[in-house]
Amino acid sequence: MSANNTISHEIATTLRDEILRQQYRSGERFPSERDLAGRFDASRGAVREALSQLEQLGLIRILPGGARVQAVDAASIAILGPLMAQDDFPDAALVDQFLQTFGALISLTAKNAVDNGNREQLNQLEDMIVEISKLAGDFEAMQPKWREFLDYMATVADNLVVRLICNDLKAQFVEQMMKLGVKPEIKKKSLTLLLNSLKLGFRSKDGELAACAMQNHFDELRVAAAQAISYKMASFHKEAV
Template identity: 70%
Template structure:
């Protein structure tokens, strides 16, 4: 899970997952730092660093007398990744909410981008959409192109708030999906239609149209991902038998 192989990160990761698995009730007191140190065969310092991280994540509150577990929905976005990774398959509902949110932000980005784009940026965007139209067959290549397109939109829109959120979400989500090898399948016809809509939006500098198109794009993606997960789920159950 955590790339950095330090003990404190390790401890933080373990405790985080335990909390996310709701093995502690909200408001409950975590074991004392000394107890945790004993349990993990580590020094108190290492445990304190771990707790410090969990506090930053909003999972616990440390105060004299003991560290207390907070409500999950008071935490930071950074817990979403671990939360999805806890079970073998991510919670489909959570994934759906994820894509909804991502879609809304992408739509906002598209709107701003078109409103602010310079002539040159506009040409670049049109070029990218053009290329988006081809490669309708190869899924991998297409996904890459889409991501580049969205990335460039973000650059043009230049909204720090959205960018920060996007970073977090991407870090939490995309990686998960990749690991699971979930390949959403979208109908070529639908894609072509969306691309055409995008072209039109760019040509006429219609920010609203671009926004709704992106929105629809993500709605399609949501459905496709949902089906992909269902499939995976079925195959897992098959294995279990």
């Protein structure tokens, strides 16, 4: 990355975070290239590239005569990670919305995997579930196995659109949750029941059962995440006193 591109990225990151913190109102005229160049002591070319990056994120719209701030809900999915990183702990409602959406996509992926997978592929998914089962109760150790399983299940499902959306969501969400120290954990008994149902779905080639198992898993994750965030917030406020 050239020095000019690095400067552009730094400017774009600063301005992106200011927009996400609502320092600019939706529809408000954004500072001009000249004003931003003066503020950041950068060339107008570097500022222009930074503004282009913000437009690609959907946070501003560049029009003749200047740029205007867009509403956050008009932005691209790429702002999810930065949006979660604005505070010391993630917004509980945003996390719940993510898990609800991601759960629906993974549930669809499980059904597609059963519908499209051959016996060898479904057996491989069963074997991967067995490996996850051995680590039930160890959150850290399970994560690589879960990622491997979800990636392979997506390959078997062969739905490119869902996979691309999941890749983007997963990369932003998991990274931020781990960075913020939020670890939603499901009780070992509940996880074992989920894995057994999922394994049975693959073995009996029952797509609805596999989909239901994944949906139930994410429903429990939503509850666990809310509890983990609540605990994180309580600990944060206790330390601040």
